[in-house]
Amino acid sequence: MAFNTFLRRCSSLSETKISSLFTNSCKVTATIRQDSVYNVENVSRLNIFLRKDCKQGNITVDEARYFFSVMIHMQPKPPISSFNRLFGALAKKKFYEDIILLYKRLDSMGLMPDLITLNILINCFCNMGRVRDGFVVFWRILRGGFNPDAVTFTSLIKGLCLENRSLEAMELFKKMAVFGVRPDIVCYGSIIDSLCKDGLIDEAKELFLEMKSRGMKPNVVVCTSLICGWCFVGNLEEAESLFVEMGDQGLQPNVVTFTTMINGLCKEGKMEEANGLLELMSQRGLQPDVVTYTTMISELCKEGEMEEANRLLELMSQRGLQPDVVTYTAMRSGLCKEGRIEEANGLVELMSQRGLQACSL
Structure with missing residues (x-):
């Protein structure tokens, strides 16, 4: 129901409103170079950048902006797949706002995106906690005559899950069949994790069994x-x-x-x-890790097993792990329960030396 309602709202969006999504999407202080020129050296460097550096993830934002500027000044301009390769490399490094800014430039020049471009945009918006904007791009996919794929839906579902909207994610998950798209292991994993965090274990188990029944x-x-x-x-x-x-x-x-x-x-x-x-x-x-040891130490302290708790505390130090506030607070509480106030106060002093603020008991 929520998904259908959203699509109806999206259908009322004009192209101007959709474009404004990218116009006002972010603020990036650095400017894009405008002095790039088309020459043999730049083309050679661009080819290495796209085919090697982007693939290996060995890029910086400044390099991406520079080569983007080279690309948009070339005549004829490179195919959209070249821009997708650049955007994809930036996405892997989580430079989401920069991708949206660069896409705005691309869009303003009339270069048409393909499904991969729009999927990258959806991924950016959803990872930035802007799943609503991701759905606006989803509508653009439909308006453009593209068929959304598993990547499209997985990004949107992950975005909904990140906003703790697991029931809406489930609804969208069920809508995938309408588009002839089968969820992959990543899609199943995202929604199962979200359902579990919300305590909806029966629903999560049902999806788990469904996933296995499909041979995954x-x-x-x-x-x-x-x-x-x-x-x-x-x-x-x-x-x-x-x-x-x-x-x-x-x-x-x-x-x-x-x-x-x-x-x-x-x-x-x-x-x-x-x-x-x-x-x-x-x-x-x-x-x-610290969480593992602290879990054990906390319970041992509750049970009055202070010697065993202290053994684990020393083992943490031997393995180069720094106890945190929760660890020390558990130890302090256990010592106080046994009347070992002097030792408990010693822990408070040790915490202070390490820049940790003692919690009140």
């Missing part, structure tokens, strides 16, 4: 999202089941996966199992 093998990111979701709602059994299934499928859980499972086990008071996962991480060559 779940990746670590998708599995980790579901494990996080199940741990969040306290369904440790489902989380443990999927964690084991990952191993059976040859998927290597990452630090986030392990930390999530450890957190879930700690909340259930299963400290022995949590410690076993901590050791398993090291055996698999994964370095537990």
Whole structure:
């Protein structure tokens, strides 16, 4: 319903209003060079820039602006695919505002974009938290006679998810079939992650099973999202089941996966199992991070296991990890509960020396 309503609103937009989207889209202080000239040296450098540097991501914003200026002053002008290559390289480096500014110049010169150009624009807007503007470009795709593809929908769905609009993302997800587009693993992963963060685990599991039924093998990111979701709602059994299934499928859980499972086990008071996962991480060559250790330390302090908590704190330091405010606050709280006030005050002083502000207990 929301998606259909949005399309109806978009249909009332005039070309002038759509153009103004790019005219007022951003402010970039640096100016684009206007003194580029068409010569053999510039053309040679441009070819290297487009075919090698852009492909490898070895570019700067200043270089992109310079070669863009070279391109728009060439006669005849390069094909839109050349501009897409430049925009794509900038997008990988997250220079979204610069892309929109350069596109405005391109648009004002009457150079027609293709689907790839417009997909890049949608990606820029959605990553900037401007999914509404992304949908305006989506309407331009339809008005231009292009067929939106999986990239188009995935960008919009990710944009909606970033704005915590998972139900609207689900609605758009279902509309993909209307356009004859099948979602890919990235699209599934984005919406599953968003649903899990919103506590809509049943809906996320349904999509997970649908994805598998379509022959798509779940990746670590998708599995980790579901494990996080199940741990969040306290369904440790489902989380443990999927964690084991990952191993059976040859998927290597990452630090986030392990930390999530450890957190879930700690909340259930299963400290022995949590410690076993901590050791398993090291055996698999994964370095537990501050969040992993702090999760364990916090629960140990609640249980009064201060010696074990202190052992982990020392282990953190040995591995070059700097405890944060949450770590120290947990330790301080545990020490205070045991009446070890002098040690607790020592931690406060240590925090102060390290520039950390102690939290009130």
